[in-house]
Amino acid sequence: MTSKSSMHIDPYERNWIIISIVLLVSFAVAISVAGFAFGIQVPSPEQRVDPRTVADSGPWADPGLRELSPGKYEAYILAQTWSFLPREMTVPIGAEVTFYITSKDVQHGFKLQETNLNVQVVPGQVSKLTVTFDRPGDYDYICTEYCGSGHAAMFGTLHVEP
Template identity: 55%
Template sequence: MRVIAVMLAIFLITVTISGFAVGFQVPGVYQRIDPTKLYEAGSPFAEPGLRELAPGKYEAYIRAQIWQFTPNEIRIPAGSTVTFYVTSQDVQHGIKIAETNINMMALPGQISRLTTRFDKPGTYNFVCHEYCGQLHHTMYGRIIVEEPGAEQAQVQ
């Protein structure tokens, strides 16, 4: 019995250390927001999109709503670190960005936050991973990571 407890402890310690080593983050409630006030002046989700904080450091505000993400396309230079802030205006949604550690819920009244770095140029697709109704399959977008020196970071 004691051997099993020791092996279990070693396993849990190994998993924890491995998680931190590869940058796993546990998404949680970052802040609360009234979903009926997302469009009001002063709300970061009134005009969702990309904001440059410093060279190579960005914040992306994404609003999920029935069958679309706003914005649904973001362009950034390779080597950028982006903190994503996501909320839902209506029902439960989720967002998963391919080839990154971003996988979080978008719930009405809650702002979720996670950070990742985009070193490799290319297109990173994102989808809603929580069924949200009849046109759920149309809820997707993309992040285009461009070679340094290409067009400036932008949102469409």
């Protein structure tokens, strides 16, 4: 009776399931090491803001770079239809920049090309990530979420000077 109702699994298929599990576990280990040992992390809640007033007072009323200590910066970026403020920023090579990005109207995206900085920008929330710039050059930051008629033209540039 038991053999009759037991699950029939072909030995090849059993091996395949084992291979699949091993594969997935290895990938899980890889992303965990990248995330928790190498510090390649995704954003977590930073703070809530009121999108109706966020551009009137506080740090996003005067968006841009602030140098905290030599080589350490904060960048407050305001996304709006259809531009980023500021449109341009310049940091020296080796700069460690913490980005605080929010929107005063609809959702936007903020992707800094050639880096791992790529976040959703949601009204009422602040997207925060920190990036260190080791290579000189011009990095475009582009809007990656549809935000209305002018979406395609919405971008800015970060200059990393040698």
